[in-house]
Amino acid sequence: MSAVINLWTVIAVSGGAVFFLAGTTGLLRFPDAFTRLHALTKADNLGLGLVVLGLLPQMDSVSGGLKLLCIWGLVLLSGATASQLIARALVRRDVQR
Amino acid sequence: MSDALNIGLAGLILGLALWSIVAREAFAAVEGFMAFGLLLTLAWVQLHGIDVALTEAAIGGGLTGALLIGAATRLRSTEAAARVEGPGAPTRWLAAGVSVAVTAALAVGVLALPVPAPTLAPDVAAHIAVTGVGNPITAVLLAFRAMDTLLEAIVLLFALIGVWSLAPDRFWGGRPGLRQQADPNGILAYVARVLPPIGVIAGIYIFWVGADHPGGKFQGATLMAAMWLLVMMAGLADAPPISRTWLRILLVAGPLVFIAIGVVGVVTADAFLAYPPGIAKPLILVIEFALMPTLTLILGLMLVGAPQRGPLP
Structure with a gap:
């Protein structure tokens, strides 16, 4: 049983790492701020999500797992907010030009 | 690995x-x-x-x-x-040289420490039971080295006074910062409604567990101040005018309670900031509770900045 759980952790965390790598590449390579924001939020949402899902079965206690999920939720909230604010500020600047 | x-x-x-x-x-x-x-x-x-x-x-x-x-x-x-x-190149190189020299001196100092390094940790571990708190860091900060913490709180208060003193005369006593104009239905206002309940609970939790686990008033107060700033930035609440009496009272309450307990210690325990045996833990709690709102207000107001609007609306 523990082998299956460990396999799941390895697969999910590796998947998360791939999203972080892709997000970082996008952040460095994409041409404008909107696409860069898109790349960044993918790393936050999916990358961190997969890492959290992968680590969940490794937690000793239910409260530890809930804390992990809370962290994911809070990062989702802050990432979505920050990218919205940045994107709106960019749109406003483009309109003024 | x-x-x-x-x-x-x-x-x-x-x-x-x-x-x-x-x-x-x-x-x-x-x-x-x-x-x-x-x-x-x-x-x-x-x-x-x-x-x-x-x-x-x-x-x-x-x-x-x-x-x-x-x-x-x-x-x-x-x-x-x-x-x-x-500054020109010579000044920059001089500054770089001095910085490197200081770093090197520090590195030599750290590396030259005897092994094991001199430590007061065993003393703290031996006497922590006297304070009644379980977290050795809290015991050091509020019992063995309470003077440092008291001065820290007072320094923060002075820093806030320094920020306020940048206000032009006509705005003295007014509201700090500019009035925030945010879309009341926008994402910022949404987060400013959703996040503070979570942040305030986390802040109080970090503050409360500080007695026995990592945490404490400074970390908790920073979280509370961040939540307050979020609400202010979203335009849901305005910063109070700095002339408000309740604000001034809360700002000095923490250090004053700390000093008062310290002075009482001169009479009851023969030293400034010494706690009478047996009631150290309650006294530490009183100090923490008094410092918490003070620190929250100081940290929040320091970020909002000097008064930029008149005292009257």
């Missing part, structure tokens, strides 16, 4: 430190500094200094970073002019 991680972490921290120094724009340097703070937090976690890590994350990276971003934004218009008048 963990060695490789630690070396990578140390390398990243050094790289970001270098970036903060050599970055040409103040804004880029500040961003490097904030990332530096976050990685330093991880380094403290690796060193099992969870209390320090929490403080570094809350105050070193978060609050100081926010203060510096504000400063960099203000300086942006004058930055190009300042660079032209900046």
